[in-house]
Amino acid sequence: MAADALSVTFKALADPTRRAILARLASGEASVLDLAAPFAMSLPAVSQHLKVLEGAGLIARSRAAQWRPCRLDAAALKDATDWLDTYRQFWEGSFNKLDSYLKSVQSKERDDGNA
Amino acid sequence: MAADALSVTFKALADPTRRAILARLASGEASVLDLAAPFAMSLPAVSQHLKVLEGAGLIARSRAAQWRPCRLDAAALKDATDWLDTYRQFWEGSFNKLDSYLKSVQSKERDDGNA
DNA sequence: ACTGTATTTAAGCGACTTCTTAAATACGAG
């Protein structure tokens, strides 16, 4: 219910169809029909996935005649990466003197329990 | 339904309670009761969150008397970061000669449409 | 064996997700 930005972003990324759409958009703008082509699902289904991606701020849309081309918007991806980077030391092996850093992680996320 | 590893990981991260649990585990092992303390929810609810995190490989559990302490396992976080890193250039501004790189992204995720 | 503490399992509920088909809308072209 909180629907904090990070949760919305990760939820949007938690679907292989949506990740494939982002991958496609990495090589440039595309129409809905273009984006739907690789998938064995109806057009409304793709349209709904695009709405999720748009709601997460991962894509933006313009207007050209009857087309509504989509383009990648990577800002939210950066936010997700920034969050994950907080844990980078855990897979890079140097576990020294990072306690204070980790405490800042905790205080940043601690309030989520109240939502 | 595909339940590929990346989808499972991102889905596990798409909940603020679970991210807060990971943040807590960043400072060391903890019991279920310890982990549940900050949250206004029942113990079974926390236990279920832990099961999701364990299913995603984000935590591992041991046994000590009646306690089942949890510890962070960052391998899956690294996988998520690796995926996101593919898009790093999009928020770092250098959009030159990355076409071939991006095509590799596409071929990696292209098959998701068949699932 | 009995008690208390830690944790999980089971069952159920309301909300949300992902997909479908059918119908609606938006726009350019003729």
Added chain:
DNA sequence: CTCGTATTTAAGAAGTCGCTTAAATACAGT
């Protein structure tokens, strides 16, 4: 204004999610 193309909205089915309470299990100490 009608026609075809692109896309969305609407409504509904099936499954999943996050939570609850009640009951079960696991183990240590006495």
